[in-house]
Amino acid sequence: MVNFSQRLGKLSPYPFVEISRIIAEKRAAGVDVVTFGIGDPDIPTPQHIIDRLLTASEDPSNHRYPETDGLPEMRRAIAHWYRQRFDVDLDPDTEVLPLIGAKEGIGHAAFCFLDPGDIALVPDPAYPVYSVGTMFAGAESYVMPLYERNGWLPELDAIPNDVARQAKVMWLNYPNNPTSAVASQEDLESAMRYCREHDIALLHDAAYSEVGYEGYRAGSLLQIDGAKDVGLEFHSLSKTYNMTGWRMGMAVGNADMIKALFQIKANLDSGVPQAIQEMSIEALTGSQDCIDENVAKYTWRRDRVLQALTRMGLKVDVPRASLYIWAPVPEGFTSAEFAARLLEETDIVVTPGSSYGQYGEGYIRLSLTTPDERVETGCQRLENWVIPSPTLRT
Template structure:
């Protein structure tokens, strides 16, 4: 009998295992570790959302089974958000379904639309569920460049001409995790035209839609005329409203894909706890000052981090969106790889980051740094990194730092 089940065999070892083990050991020794590795918002959920949750929990009727596809008011609130933010009209009955965070929705839609052996096009590097949702469902993944532009479009054309079987779906994610790339509406028009011509589904992950810092305000792919013929988009309240642990997200767009996701979810869950769904309505339909405040907070943190790293001699591109900086490993540490460098940074500077290898083969050579600590802690982190870089000129990685090929799951 095999040691592992078939689908488990397709999941590689967890890249972060060594870094997490080292982080836990350091904390057990009483060391102060500044954890910038996980995209876990540290700000409190806005009070009016919490108050709505508390108010609803007090009603015993809200403790019953909920609605898998989302209570009607929640689906209407999401449609209202799309109308206000993107001028996109959605039918709450046929074009919207609530999910337990965007991750669950992506995984279950992958299962709903995938046949064994299907070919799926996924940016590399990218958030792990983008590829592993389909791998678990039995598909094969073909990597494409992660940056929106001509190179990605050429790769899509090659994939259609040379993949057997022909690709059935394409993942896009802008602002992206981990690279923080942004796409404009013209690029989405190209992608939609390609997908309609080649009869390929598009799954767009828009979880970071409200975290942007420059002139480009992230659009929705559904703004493109005809996009609903081929596309579904996932959004989340996790980052926008600091509700990561609440597990509340949505899928919107093509009615056939929404129906497929709704149907498979009906066999798997009864939906989020009703008070969470009611509180999510308060988030989407209530005051939005908290969103602007959240955006300003991340921008301030970004500026502190990038300035501090620059002063330390580590030149990292300033992200224009998302809550991450995608940092190339300094040249003299490149031979260590992203896992070895992450472990060394943890050991010598007390700063935890995410190894780029965890996001795919082409993430090697980078680390992801989360804007998930206050500015005082970020300044402390960059000072420690500066001391480390000034006193260390490369060398061997800490013991046991050989990385695995990719990552099972990371937030």
């Protein structure tokens, strides 16, 4: 009999794998499913970016192993983008590292900072990979609850002193997944000061910075004086340029932290394929028109879904950023129960808030990465659905 590691037994099913399975089963049975589940942009990668990939794929030099630290031109393109977007200067040789998507870098980061017995400060609700990476490294997650009453920001003064002394990293993510909350530069500066005071690495996931509504523009952690002393920021081309399938992201910030992440990656992966790096250079340095075009589409979808949820009787805050709507479930339901009833009775997929941690209970997340006509179909179903009494649950 084959024995497996104990860490496998600690893993919960990754929520989006389960969602994909349910959708596939329903559709195989001929059911017309509308999904607001996974945050995977339906909008195609812009043509000028694809054209660069096609050309690059014919270059024999791109048929060989890439380097873990990426093409020098790739690192310079990332530094150029940060300069143009955030007015942040980065040394492309020491403060920039391409990633095989931000998720890969986030998962590997735990091995740079954490040993068994160490503590990571992890928000809840949150993207599951922060805590999963911590567990893989043999460390423990200390949950920083995020509450609606506090704008979904961590209450740093509630962290016990003994926990702060053992903590090696703090994870933040703004604009936030799943809550869509935003953080001001003052909020990020408070977190940075806390981490500097306690010798904690501050790891900021900024993957949704380019999806903002009504003119909202998210800032970067690295715009704060002294952020490079303790800070590493993770970013992604996935949502900004509709490139989820191409797997391109980056980590930027403190040079020693970049070097540590490079050392981990150099032993575990062979870097981003060079043709994909070339298309990513085009994305970062070429026309940025697709960003505003994306936001215009997401704005219509956001407003239409908000309209449907309001007509259902749900009280939902209007997101200023990100691809998600975070909606409270009716009283008497858990998030999983309400999501299950939606699927059973309307063939609509949403993600239960409990998938993002214990403090996500009581909410559902709806993604806006569904084609307009499917959004309209789903919204009509929501508006015509009579929310059942929780006493009639199965």
